[in-house]
Amino acid sequence: MSGVTPSVGEDARDILPLLYGMDLAEPATIRFANVNDAHVFHVHLFRDGDENYVLCIPADDEKARTTELQQVANEVRLLNAQQQRLVQELEEARSELETKRADAQRASMVKSRFIASISHEFRTPLTSVIGYTELLLNESGQNSDVLAHAKAISRSARHLLSMVDNILDQARIEEGNIAIRIAPLNVRQVTDDITTMLAPLAAEKFIGFGAFVDAKVPRVISTDEVRLRQILVNLVGNAIKFTDAGEVNLEITWAQDKLIVVISDTGPGIPEDQQLLIFDAFHRVNDLDGKRGTGLGLNITARLVELLGGSIELESQPGVGSRFELVLKAPESQAAVAADNIYGERKVMGKSRKHAQRILIAEDDPDLTELLGLFLTRGGYELMMAEDGEQAVKTALKEQPDLVLMDVNMPQMDGLSAARELRKKGFSQPILALTASLSVNDRDQAFTWGCDGYLVKPISMAELLSSVERHLHERG
Numbered sequence: 256m257s258g259v260t261p262s263v264g265e266d267a268r269d270i271l272p273l274l275y276g277m278d279l280a281e282p283a284t285i286r287f288a289n290v291n292d293a294h295v296f297h298v299h300l301f302r303d304g305d306e307n308y309v310l311c312i313p314a315d316d317e318k319a320r321t322t323e324l325q326q327v328a329n330e331v332r333l334l335n336a337q338q339q340r341l342v343q344e345l346e347e348a349r350s351e352l353e354t355k356r357a358d359a360q361r362a363s364m365v366k367s368r369f370i371a372s373i374s375h376e377f378r379t380p381l382t383s384v385i386g387y388t389e390l391l392l393n394e395s396g397q398n399s400d401v402l403a404h405a406k407a408i409s410r411s412a413r414h415l416l417s418m419v420d421n422i423l424d425q426a427r428i429e430e431g432n433i434a435i436r437i438a439p440l441n442v443r444q445v446t447d448d449i450t451t452m453l454a455p456l457a458a459e460k461f462i463g464f465g466a467f468v469d470a471k472v473p474r475v476i477s478t479d480e481v482r483l484r485q486i487l488v489n490l491v492g493n494a495i496k497f498t499d500a501g502e503v504n505l506e507i508t509w510a511q512d513k514l515i516v517v518i519s520d521t522g523p524g525i526p527e528d529q530q531l532l533i534f535d536a537f538h539r540v541n542d543l544d545g546k547r548g549t550g551l552g553l554n555i556t557a558r559l560v561e562l563l564g565g566s567i568e569l570e571s572q573p574g575v576g577s578r579f580e581l582v583l584k585a586p587e588s589q590a591a592v593a594a595d596n597i598y599g600e601r602k603v604m605g606k607s608r609k610h611a612q613r614i615l616i617a618e619d620d621p622d623l624t625e626l627l628g629l630f631l632t633r634g635g636y637e638l639m640m641a642e643d644g645e646q647a648v649k650t651a652l653k654e655q656p657d658l659v660l661m662d663v664n665m666p667q668m669d670g671l672s673a674a675r676e677l678r679k680k681g682f683s684q685p686i687l688a689l690t691a692s693l694s695v696n697d698r699d700q701a702f703t704w705g706c707d708g709y710l711v712k713p714i715s716m717a718e719l720l721s722s723v724e725r726h727l728h729e730r731g
């Protein structure tokens with residue numbers, strides 16, 4: 256410390272001016288005293304006998320460490336402040352995101368309500384279009400031009416209907432809002448129904464159609480019947496739509512609790528680079544000879560297959576044909592299949608009736624009322640009408656019809672409330688709900704509130720008469 260530290264006997268204040276004014280006889284400690292602006296000392300004043308001592312302990316290193324520590328402390332403070340700001344910003348972003356999410360949820364709910372109501376608005380008039388066309392097609396003595404026009408109307412209306420259904424399903428799947436209901440079902444019955452429905456389309460195009468259910472398939476299995484039908488109708492429907500010569504086959508077998516379904520056709524095939532893409536929504540292969548579609552069917556099919564715990568595979572060769580293979584979870588069930596599953600309308604026609612039975616049609620759409628009336632008159636029934644739920648309750652209680660056809664969506668009092676009211680008041684004849692909704696919940700509610708059956712619009716004459724006949728027959 257030479258040049259800085261005073262020697263013994265030297266006046267320490269010459270080197271440490273800060274000592275001026277201090278009582279050097281009083282012990283004291285001055286930490287980090289600056290000397291000549293060059294070095295730092297801890298200065299200790301103490302007395303020993305008669306001598307005053309000034310002890311300077313170099314503190315440059317300690318000062319440097321302290322400064323460093325202070326810097327670190329400052330940085331930490333700075334970082335803390337930054338962190339707090341970031342946390343606050345994150346908090347703000349999160350609450351903004353939550354607001355946006357809530358907005359999106361609200362928007363999505365509005366969208367689903369909108370789609371559901373649009374679907375209803377479409378289905379009801381389409382029922383009239385399809386139904387009246389059916390009447391025209393069954394009219395004997397029609398000239399062939401009229402028949403051809405009626406067929407064209409029918410084709411377009413059915414196409415429109417399948418688009419409405421696809422759009423509705425797509426929206427529901429998007430929202431994760433599609434209900435799956437696993438229940439016992441008879442695959443052979445499902446296959447028969449699909450054949451009855453689609454074989455005429457193949458026949459119209461002069462292509463072969465075969466459906467085969469292997470003996471290994473148990474009589475009753477568990478899966479979702481509505482969705483299985485939808486998948487089969489989509490795949491078999493596509494195969495028939497795109498095949499112009501040759502044949503379409505549906506083969507069903509079963510192994511290890513799984514249903515294996517193969518749909519093959521001798522149609523145009525699908526180029527390899529398109530085989531994955533066709534499962535995307537709205538994707539269609541170009542150059543399809545004007546065959547119509549939305550490109551939603553396979554996307555919905557693939558997602559339904561997934562919801563049923565299954566998988567789908569495609570093999571296809573352009574110019575040769577396509578083969579879709581599905582593997583679906585479908586364990587054998589010991590339960591008996593209820594005759595009254597929604598499609599299980601078995602034909603019990605031809606039973607002679609003692610007297611003309613009377614049916615109340617409760618429906619607010621006049622065109623549909625008239626159409627249902629025409630169908631039922633042809634079936635030999637007597638009719639009475641009501642335009643809303645309240646009227647339906649009054650008329651049914653007063654007139655005691657043999658059966659009520661109850662539209663679900665009606666003004667004043669909706670059809671399901673009317674059914675519940677009728678049951679409360681002791682009305683015991685069958686009530687069949689008519690609805691445009693395919694929702695499982697709506698179907699469940701109809702049964703809970705006292706309906707015996709459930710008919711989804713559009714309703715064909717055969718379906719209506721067979722269902723009415725069966726319910727009347729069951730009541731004996």
Ligand code: ADP
Nearest residue numbers: 493494497522533539540548549550551552553
């Ligand atoms: P859409 O039939 O309404 O066009 P899909 O999603 O059902 O919609 O099918 C998507 C596309 O996949 C069809 O447009 C067609 O190009 C192709 N495709 C589907 N099934 C077949 C098939 N069996 N044979 C040839 N092409 C097919």
